[in-house]
Amino acid sequence: MTSTIPAPRTPRxxxxxxxxxxxxxMFMRASGVLLVVLIFGHLFVNLVTGDGINALDFAFVAGxxxxxxxxxxxxxxxxxxxxxxxxxxxxxxxxxxxRDQLRLWLKVGLYTATTITIVLGTLVIFTFDPCPxxxxxxxxxxxCPVP
Amino acid sequence: MPKAPAGTLYRGxxxxxxxxxxxxxxxxxxxxxxxxxxxxxxxxxSPEAYNEVIATYKNPIVGLMEVGLVGAIVFHAxxxxxxxxxxxxxxxxxxxxxxxxxxxxxxxxxxxxxxxRHLSHVFGG
Numbered sequence: 001m002t003s004t005i006p007a008p009r010t011p012r013x014x015x016x017x018x019x020x021x022x023x024x025x026m027f028m029r030a031s032g033v034l035l036v037v038l039i040f041g042h043l044f045v046n047l048v049t050g051d052g053i054n055a056l057d058f059a060f061v062a063g064x065x066x067x068x069x070x071x072x073x074x075x076x077x078x079x080x081x082x083x084x085x086x087x088x089x090x091x092x093x094x095x096x097x098x099r100d101q102l103r104l105w106l107k108v109g110l111y112t113a114t115t116i117t118i119v120l121g122t123l124v125i126f127t128f129d130p131c132p133x134x135x136x137x138x139x140x141x142x143x144c145p146v147p
Numbered sequence: 148m149p150k151a152p153a154g155t156l157y158r159g160x161x162x163x164x165x166x167x168x169x170x171x172x173x174x175x176x177x178x179x180x181x182x183x184x185x186x187x188x189x190x191x192x193s194p195e196a197y198n199e200v201i202a203t204y205k206n207p208i209v210g211l212m213e214v215g216l217v218g219a220i221v222f223h224a225x226x227x228x229x230x231x232x233x234x235x236x237x238x239x240x241x242x243x244x245x246x247x248x249x250x251x252x253x254x255x256x257x258x259x260x261x262x263x264r265h266l267s268h269v270f271g272g
Binding site for chain 1: 170173174176177180181184185187188190191193194195197198201204205210213217220224227228230231234235261264265268269
Protein backbone atom coordinates (compact mmCIF):
# COMPACT_ATOMS: atom_id res chain seq x y z
CA MET A 1 0.00 0.00 0.00
CA THR A 2 1.42 3.34 -0.99
CA SER A 3 -1.27 5.51 0.54
CA THR A 4 -1.41 4.33 4.14
CA ILE A 5 -2.92 6.73 6.62
CA PRO A 6 -0.30 7.96 9.09
CA ALA A 7 -0.82 7.08 12.75
CA PRO A 8 -2.61 9.71 14.83
CA ARG A 9 -0.26 12.25 16.41
CA THR A 10 2.36 11.72 13.70
CA PRO A 11 4.21 15.05 13.52
CA ARG A 12 3.08 17.10 10.53
CA UNK A 13 6.49 17.11 8.87
CA UNK A 14 6.43 13.29 8.72
CA UNK A 15 3.11 13.23 6.90
CA UNK A 16 2.55 13.95 3.25
CA UNK A 17 3.71 17.37 2.20
CA UNK A 18 0.58 18.46 0.42
CA UNK A 19 -3.04 19.06 1.26
CA UNK A 20 -4.39 17.54 -1.96
CA UNK A 21 -6.89 15.32 -0.18
CA UNK A 22 -8.20 18.26 1.84
CA UNK A 23 -8.74 20.28 -1.33
CA UNK A 24 -10.43 17.30 -3.00
CA UNK A 25 -12.72 16.93 0.02
CA MET A 26 -13.57 20.64 -0.02
CA PHE A 27 -14.15 20.54 -3.79
CA MET A 28 -16.69 17.70 -3.43
CA ARG A 29 -18.75 19.78 -1.01
CA ALA A 30 -18.52 23.10 -2.89
CA SER A 31 -19.14 21.59 -6.35
CA GLY A 32 -21.87 19.37 -4.91
CA VAL A 33 -23.90 22.33 -3.64
CA LEU A 34 -23.50 24.15 -6.99
CA LEU A 35 -24.40 21.00 -8.94
CA VAL A 36 -27.67 20.62 -7.02
CA VAL A 37 -28.74 24.03 -8.36
CA LEU A 38 -27.32 23.52 -11.88
CA ILE A 39 -28.70 20.00 -12.42
CA PHE A 40 -32.11 20.64 -10.84
CA GLY A 41 -32.46 23.67 -13.16
CA HIS A 42 -31.29 21.59 -16.13
CA LEU A 43 -33.77 18.78 -15.39
CA PHE A 44 -36.63 21.21 -14.77
CA VAL A 45 -36.17 23.09 -18.05
CA ASN A 46 -35.47 20.01 -20.20
CA LEU A 47 -37.86 17.44 -18.71
CA VAL A 48 -40.65 19.23 -16.82
CA THR A 49 -41.53 22.49 -18.59
CA GLY A 50 -43.31 22.61 -21.96
CA ASP A 51 -43.53 19.26 -23.74
CA GLY A 52 -40.77 17.81 -21.58
CA ILE A 53 -38.70 15.05 -23.13
CA ASN A 54 -40.76 15.16 -26.36
CA ALA A 55 -39.47 18.66 -27.17
CA LEU A 56 -35.81 17.61 -27.18
CA ASP A 57 -34.15 17.82 -30.58
CA PHE A 58 -31.43 19.79 -32.36
CA ALA A 59 -33.57 22.94 -32.57
CA PHE A 60 -34.23 22.79 -28.80
CA VAL A 61 -30.51 22.58 -27.96
CA ALA A 62 -29.63 25.27 -30.52
CA GLY A 63 -32.33 27.55 -29.10
CA UNK A 64 -30.92 27.13 -25.59
CA UNK A 65 -27.29 27.72 -26.61
CA UNK A 66 -28.29 30.90 -28.45
CA UNK A 67 -28.48 32.30 -24.90
CA UNK A 68 -25.09 32.87 -23.20
CA UNK A 69 -26.74 32.01 -19.86
CA UNK A 70 -27.32 28.40 -20.94
CA UNK A 71 -23.86 28.18 -22.51
CA UNK A 72 -22.26 29.16 -19.22
CA UNK A 73 -24.75 26.96 -17.30
CA UNK A 74 -23.92 23.88 -19.38
CA UNK A 75 -20.18 24.59 -19.40
CA UNK A 76 -20.15 24.86 -15.59
CA UNK A 77 -22.24 21.73 -15.30
CA UNK A 78 -19.90 19.84 -17.65
CA UNK A 79 -16.73 20.72 -15.75
CA UNK A 80 -18.09 20.47 -12.22
CA UNK A 81 -20.03 17.23 -12.79
CA UNK A 82 -17.12 15.54 -14.57
CA UNK A 83 -14.58 16.55 -11.92
CA UNK A 84 -16.98 15.69 -9.07
CA UNK A 85 -17.69 12.28 -10.61
CA UNK A 86 -14.04 11.63 -11.38
CA UNK A 87 -12.99 12.39 -7.83
CA UNK A 88 -15.82 10.21 -6.56
CA UNK A 89 -14.71 7.30 -8.72
CA UNK A 90 -11.09 7.89 -7.69
CA UNK A 91 -12.22 7.37 -4.09
CA UNK A 92 -14.10 4.20 -5.02
CA UNK A 93 -11.04 2.84 -6.90
CA UNK A 94 -8.79 3.63 -3.92
CA UNK A 95 -11.24 1.82 -1.63
CA UNK A 96 -11.73 -1.40 -3.56
CA UNK A 97 -8.77 -1.96 -5.92
CA UNK A 98 -6.18 -3.37 -3.54
CA ARG A 99 -3.44 -4.30 -6.00
CA ASP A 100 -1.13 -1.33 -6.70
CA GLN A 101 -0.91 -1.99 -10.45
CA LEU A 102 -4.66 -2.41 -10.85
CA ARG A 103 -5.35 0.76 -8.87
CA LEU A 104 -2.86 2.70 -10.98
CA TRP A 105 -4.25 1.55 -14.31
CA LEU A 106 -7.87 2.05 -13.32
CA LYS A 107 -7.02 5.64 -12.45
CA VAL A 108 -5.03 6.17 -15.65
CA GLY A 109 -8.10 4.96 -17.58
CA LEU A 110 -10.42 7.15 -15.54
CA TYR A 111 -8.34 10.32 -15.98
CA THR A 112 -7.94 9.65 -19.71
CA ALA A 113 -11.70 9.24 -20.20
CA THR A 114 -12.36 12.35 -18.11
CA THR A 115 -9.88 14.51 -20.04
CA ILE A 116 -11.25 13.43 -23.42
CA THR A 117 -14.85 14.00 -22.33
CA ILE A 118 -14.24 17.44 -20.81
CA VAL A 119 -12.22 18.63 -23.84
CA LEU A 120 -14.82 17.27 -26.27
CA GLY A 121 -17.75 18.82 -24.37
CA THR A 122 -16.01 22.19 -24.04
CA LEU A 123 -15.17 22.27 -27.76
CA VAL A 124 -18.77 21.42 -28.64
CA ILE A 125 -20.15 24.28 -26.53
CA PHE A 126 -17.67 26.83 -27.94
CA THR A 127 -17.66 25.77 -31.61
CA PHE A 128 -21.37 24.95 -31.92
CA ASP A 129 -23.17 26.41 -34.97
CA PRO A 130 -26.96 26.61 -34.44
CA CYS A 131 -27.54 27.14 -38.18
CA PRO A 132 -25.20 24.77 -40.08
CA UNK A 133 -25.39 25.82 -43.77
CA UNK A 134 -25.94 22.35 -45.28
CA UNK A 135 -28.71 21.20 -42.91
CA UNK A 136 -32.41 20.83 -43.69
CA UNK A 137 -34.21 24.03 -42.66
CA UNK A 138 -37.04 22.26 -40.81
CA UNK A 139 -34.52 20.77 -38.34
CA UNK A 140 -33.09 24.18 -37.39
CA UNK A 141 -34.26 26.69 -34.79
CA UNK A 142 -36.68 29.34 -36.06
CA UNK A 143 -34.13 32.18 -35.83
CA CYS A 144 -31.88 30.69 -38.55
CA PRO A 145 -31.93 32.65 -41.84
CA VAL A 146 -34.10 31.00 -44.50
CA PRO A 147 -31.95 30.10 -47.52
CA MET B 148 -2.65 -7.47 3.89
CA PRO B 149 -4.44 -10.03 6.07
CA LYS B 150 -8.18 -10.28 5.65
CA ALA B 151 -8.97 -11.99 8.92
CA PRO B 152 -12.54 -11.40 10.05
CA ALA B 153 -11.64 -9.13 12.95
CA GLY B 154 -15.08 -7.62 13.26
CA THR B 155 -16.38 -5.21 10.67
CA LEU B 156 -16.48 -1.49 10.02
CA TYR B 157 -19.95 -1.81 8.52
CA ARG B 158 -22.43 -0.80 11.16
CA GLY B 159 -25.71 -0.79 9.24
CA UNK B 160 -28.60 1.59 9.81
CA UNK B 161 -28.93 5.12 8.39
CA UNK B 162 -25.22 5.97 8.44
CA UNK B 163 -24.00 2.99 6.45
CA UNK B 164 -26.96 2.57 4.10
CA UNK B 165 -27.03 6.24 3.12
CA UNK B 166 -23.30 5.89 2.33
CA UNK B 167 -23.90 2.75 0.25
CA UNK B 168 -26.76 4.41 -1.64
CA UNK B 169 -24.65 7.56 -2.19
CA UNK B 170 -21.88 5.44 -3.78
CA UNK B 171 -24.19 3.36 -5.93
CA UNK B 172 -26.16 6.38 -7.22
CA UNK B 173 -22.93 8.37 -7.73
CA UNK B 174 -21.30 5.66 -9.85
CA UNK B 175 -24.48 5.19 -11.88
CA UNK B 176 -24.90 8.93 -12.53
CA UNK B 177 -21.22 9.25 -13.54
CA UNK B 178 -21.47 6.53 -16.19
CA UNK B 179 -24.66 8.09 -17.53
CA UNK B 180 -22.81 11.42 -17.71
CA UNK B 181 -20.24 10.02 -20.17
CA UNK B 182 -23.03 8.77 -22.46
CA UNK B 183 -24.93 12.04 -22.11
CA UNK B 184 -21.93 14.22 -23.06
CA UNK B 185 -21.15 11.98 -26.04
CA UNK B 186 -24.74 12.04 -27.36
CA UNK B 187 -24.99 15.81 -26.88
CA UNK B 188 -21.69 16.20 -28.79
CA UNK B 189 -23.58 14.93 -31.85
CA UNK B 190 -25.08 18.43 -32.26
CA UNK B 191 -21.62 19.29 -33.58
CA UNK B 192 -21.85 16.52 -36.21
CA SER B 193 -25.22 17.40 -37.76
CA PRO B 194 -28.84 18.08 -36.77
CA GLU B 195 -29.78 14.78 -38.41
CA ALA B 196 -27.25 12.75 -36.38
CA TYR B 197 -28.38 14.30 -33.09
CA ASN B 198 -32.11 13.93 -33.80
CA GLU B 199 -31.66 10.34 -34.93
CA VAL B 200 -29.95 9.30 -31.70
CA ILE B 201 -32.33 11.27 -29.47
CA ALA B 202 -35.26 9.63 -31.31
CA THR B 203 -34.02 6.19 -30.16
CA TYR B 204 -34.41 7.46 -26.54
CA LYS B 205 -38.04 8.41 -27.04
CA ASN B 206 -39.69 5.12 -26.04
CA PRO B 207 -41.28 3.82 -22.84
CA ILE B 208 -38.28 1.72 -21.76
CA VAL B 209 -35.84 4.64 -21.86
CA GLY B 210 -38.61 6.82 -20.38
CA LEU B 211 -38.70 4.54 -17.33
CA MET B 212 -34.90 4.49 -17.15
CA GLU B 213 -35.03 8.30 -17.03
CA VAL B 214 -37.24 8.05 -13.96
CA GLY B 215 -34.55 5.85 -12.39
CA LEU B 216 -31.84 8.33 -13.37
CA VAL B 217 -33.71 11.32 -11.94
CA GLY B 218 -34.49 9.31 -8.80
CA ALA B 219 -30.78 8.57 -8.37
CA ILE B 220 -29.83 12.23 -8.96
CA VAL B 221 -32.43 13.57 -6.52
CA PHE B 222 -31.30 11.13 -3.81
CA HIS B 223 -27.61 11.90 -4.40
CA ALA B 224 -28.35 15.65 -4.32
CA UNK B 225 -30.31 15.65 -1.05
CA UNK B 226 -28.05 13.13 0.68
CA UNK B 227 -25.05 15.18 -0.51
CA UNK B 228 -26.52 18.26 1.19
CA UNK B 229 -27.01 16.08 4.31
CA UNK B 230 -23.30 15.15 4.18
CA UNK B 231 -22.38 18.86 3.91
CA UNK B 232 -24.52 19.58 6.98
CA UNK B 233 -23.01 16.66 8.91
CA UNK B 234 -19.53 18.05 8.11
CA UNK B 235 -20.08 21.78 8.60
CA UNK B 236 -23.10 22.24 10.90
CA UNK B 237 -22.15 21.85 14.55
CA UNK B 238 -25.32 19.83 15.26
CA UNK B 239 -25.08 17.90 11.98
CA UNK B 240 -23.70 14.62 13.36
CA UNK B 241 -26.31 14.59 16.13
CA UNK B 242 -29.19 14.93 13.67
CA UNK B 243 -27.83 12.75 10.86
CA UNK B 244 -30.62 10.18 11.27
CA UNK B 245 -33.36 12.80 11.21
CA UNK B 246 -31.70 14.40 8.19
CA UNK B 247 -31.69 11.03 6.44
CA UNK B 248 -35.41 10.77 7.07
CA UNK B 249 -35.75 14.28 5.61
CA UNK B 250 -33.75 13.18 2.53
CA UNK B 251 -36.17 10.29 1.96
CA UNK B 252 -39.20 12.53 2.62
CA UNK B 253 -38.03 15.22 0.20
CA UNK B 254 -37.20 12.53 -2.34
CA UNK B 255 -40.81 11.25 -2.28
CA UNK B 256 -42.14 14.82 -2.34
CA UNK B 257 -40.18 15.66 -5.52
CA UNK B 258 -40.40 12.30 -7.26
CA UNK B 259 -44.20 11.87 -7.11
CA UNK B 260 -45.00 15.00 -9.17
CA UNK B 261 -41.98 14.40 -11.44
CA UNK B 262 -42.98 10.80 -12.23
CA UNK B 263 -46.57 11.85 -12.99
CA ARG B 264 -45.38 14.68 -15.26
CA HIS B 265 -42.62 12.72 -17.00
CA LEU B 266 -44.60 9.53 -17.59
CA SER B 267 -47.49 11.55 -19.02
CA HIS B 268 -44.95 12.95 -21.53
CA VAL B 269 -43.54 9.48 -22.21
CA PHE B 270 -46.85 7.62 -22.55
CA GLY B 271 -49.07 10.52 -23.63
CA GLY B 272 -47.03 11.25 -26.78
